[in-house]
Amino acid sequence: MSKQLRTTLIAVAVPVALIVWATAVFAMDRASNGGEVLGSVAVAGTDLGGLSEAEARRALLDLQERLSTDPITVTVAGDTFSLLPSEVGFSIDVESVLEEAMSHGRRGGVAGQFGWWLGSLAGGDTLSPTLVTGYSRAALDQVLDRWVIESIDNPAYEGGVEVVGGRVAPVYPKTGIGIDNDESARLVAAALVDFTRTPIELPTQVITPTRTPAELDAIVARYEAEAADLIDSPVTLSWLTPPVSVKFDQALLSESLRARLVSPDSDELEFYFDADPLITYLLGIRDQIEQPPVDAKIVARMDEQLTIIPGRSELLIDESAVAGALLQASRSATKAGAFPFKEGTPPNLSTQEAEDLHVDTLLYRATTYFPCCGDQTNLNRIQNIKRIAEEVDGALVMPGETWSLNEYVGQRTIEDGYARAGAIIGPIVQCCDNAANIGGGVSQFATTLYNAVFFSGVKDIAHTPHTLYFSRYPMGREATLGYPTPDVVFQNNTDAAILIDTDADDTSVTVRFYGNNGGLEVESGLSDQRNFVDAGEVYQADPTMDPNGEPRETHGSAPGFTVTVFRYITYPDGEQTTETWVWTYDPYPAVFEVHPCKLPPGHDDYEPSCPAGVPSLLGLKERAAKDQIQAGGWTAAVSYVQNGGTCTEADNEKVINQNPEAGSFLLPEEEVKITICQWTAPPTTTTTTTVPDS
Secondary structure (H helix, E strand, O other), X not given: OOHHHHHHHHHHHHHHHHHHXXXXXXXXXXXXXXOEOOOEEEEOOEEOOOOEHHXXXXXXXXXXXXXXXOOEEXXXXXXXXXXXXXXXXXXXXXXXXXXXXXXXXXXXXXXHHHHHHHHHHOOOOEEOOOXXXXXXXXXXXXXXXXXXXXXXXXXXXXXXXXXXXXXXXXXXXXXXXXXXXXXXXXXXXXXXXOOOOOOEEEOEEEEOOOOOHHHHHHHHHHHHHHHHHXXXXXXXXXXXXXXXXXXXXXXXXXXXXXXXXXXXXXOOEEEEXXXXXXXXXXXXXXXXXXXXXEOOEEXXXXXXXXXXXXXXXXXXXXXXXXXXXXXHHHOOOOOEEEOOEEEOOOOOOOHHHHHOOOOOEEXXXXXXXXXXXXXXXXXXXXXXXXXXXXXXXXXXXOOOOEEEHHHHHOOOOOOOOOOEXXXXXXXXXXXXOOHHHEOOOHHHHHHHHHHHHHHHOOEEEEOOOOOOOOOOOOOOOOOOOOOXXXXXXXXXXXXXXXXXXXXXXXXXXXXXXXXOOOOOEXXXXXXXXXXXXXXXXXXXXXXXXXXXXXXXXXXXXXXXXXXXXXXXXXXXXXXXXXXXXXEEEOOEOEXXXXXXXXXXXXXXXXXXXXXXXXOOOOOOEHHHHHHHHHHOOOEEXXXXXXXXXXXXXXXXXXXXXXXXXXXXXXXXXXXXXXXXXXXXXXXXXXXXXXXXXX
C-alpha cells in the first residue's frame, strides 16, 4: 500500500472512530440518565439538573412552600402590611414546570438530541423554565377589603343590609376612599413572582357608590316578611334515637338572625343565623344534648334467639352545622328539624364487630333450683342470687379471653345490693355475723354458671366444689364462691365470642352460654362414692333454752366421701377426650342447740355458770320473797307503793310485781326486782248536828 493511500485511510478512519465512540457514549449516557433532568436547569435559584423526576417535583414543591411563606411588604394609605402569599392561595404549576424541565435535551430526533448532547459537553446553556404561578383573586379582594378597614378613615361603602332586633334594616351607601382593586391585583400578582420581595404600594382613589338609598329601601321592603317569618315562633331541633329535643326561642332567633346581599351588585338577600350565640346557648346545656358512645349489644330473646342491637359512636354537637340546620327548620311549616350531630369517640364494640363475633348458637342452658320464700335469711339468699345473676347478665367473653366471675362482679357488698345469708363457716352453714355471710347463696349461681362452662366444652381454668355436699347441686359438678377466692374461671378457647345470658326468679336461676364451639358434644360421668368419713356433732348456743333441757337437733348428720367427675368431649371429626376432677366432701356433723352453759368448755360461746329459773314471787310477804331470791343466789331490789292502782287492802305487805317474770333464767348474783304494797286505812270522820231552840 502506498504511503499516500495509507495517509488517506488514516485521515478518514480517525473521525469515523471518534463518531462511533461519541455515539456509543451518548447511548450509554441516555441509558443511564433516562429518568433525570438533563443538562443545567434552574428555576428561581433552584437547580433541577441531574435530579430524578420525583426529586425535581419535590424540589419544586419545596420552592412553592418557601415562596408561600416569604412575606411581601405592602403599603396602603401610609400603613404598612405584611402579605403572606399563602393568604391569597399562591401556588406554582409544578407539573407544567416539571414537564418543561424534563423535556430539556430530549426535543427533536436522535440527531438533534445528539447535537444537543455534544453541545452540553462543552458547557451548554442553562434552561430557566417558565414559572407558571397562580393565586385566588377572591381571597386577595378579601385581604384588600380588610386593609381598607384598617388603614382608611373614610372608606367608601357600596351599601348593604343588617338585622336589628329581628328586622331587616338598610345600611346606606357612602362615598369615600378605597383601593383600586384591579391595579392592586396586578401589582400583587407581579410581587408574588418577584423573588427579591421589593415592597409595593397600592393605589387608592375616591369611590362613589353606584347603589342608591332608594334601591336599598326597596330591597329591605321586599324581604321584611321573610325575615319576620323566620323568627315568628320557636324552632325545635330534635333527634329520635337517642331522644334529644332542643328548643330555640324567639328571643334567641331574633338575636342570631343575619342578612347579607348575595353579591355587592346584587338585589337579592340571603338570610343566615350567626352561629356564635347559638353555640353559646348549646354549650350551656351540652350535658343534656351530647351522648356517650354506645356499644353494640348481642341480646338473647325470650325464645332463645339472638339479635344485635346496633352500637353507635359518641354524638357531639356539630357546631359548624347548627346555624344551617336552624335556618332550614325555621323555613319549614313545622318549625322543626334534625339536630346536627357529629360522631366522636367510636364504641368499644361496633355493630360490624358484634356480627363478626359469630355468637349464633345456644351452647348450653343450665338451671338449678332452690326453695322459695321462708324466713328473712332465705329471702336474703334469694335476693343475692338474683343480684349476682343481674350483674353477670349480658357479659361477653371474647375468643381466647380468660374470664373470672369474681373479677367481673367484684366483692359482694351491702352497698351493691347484697344481703346477709347463710354461708359455710367452719364445718357447717352459719348466719349471719361473719363477713362471709354478705352475699350468702351466690354459690348457687356459681354452680349454675360452672355447669354452663362444663357442658359448653370451654376450658375450665378454676373452680372449687363446696366443702359440704348439698343435694340441690349435681354431685361433684358444682362450685362455691368466695372473695377473692374461691372463684369460677374459664377460658373461651373457641373462635367465637361467648354471651352469658342469665335470669333468676324466686325458685330457680338459669345461665345460658351462646357462641359457636364448632359443634363439639359434651357428656358427663360420675364415679361411685368412696372413702366415707363419719360425721361428728356440733353444738350451738341458744341463751333462751332451759339449761336443764335436752339438746335440740337442728340439722342431721351426713358422712363425707370422695367422688370423681368425668367430662367426655367428642369433636366433629370423631376425636374424643376425657377430663377428670376428683373431689372429697367433708362430713356434715349433726347440729345441736343448747344453753351456753351446756356447751363444751373451750367453745367460743361457753358460759361456766348456768342460770336458774326465777320462781313466781307474787302474793308473798316481803320476807318470804327475799328468802326465795337469796336461795336462788340472786340479789333482791325492793320498792314500795302506797294505796291506789294494784295496791289494795288485800295485797297489803305482799309482792304485787316482779322483774324478771317467773320462768325467766338468771345467772347467780343477777338482780330480781320486787314491788311491795303498803296499804293504809283511810281516816274516820265524825259529824255533829246542832238543833236551835224553838
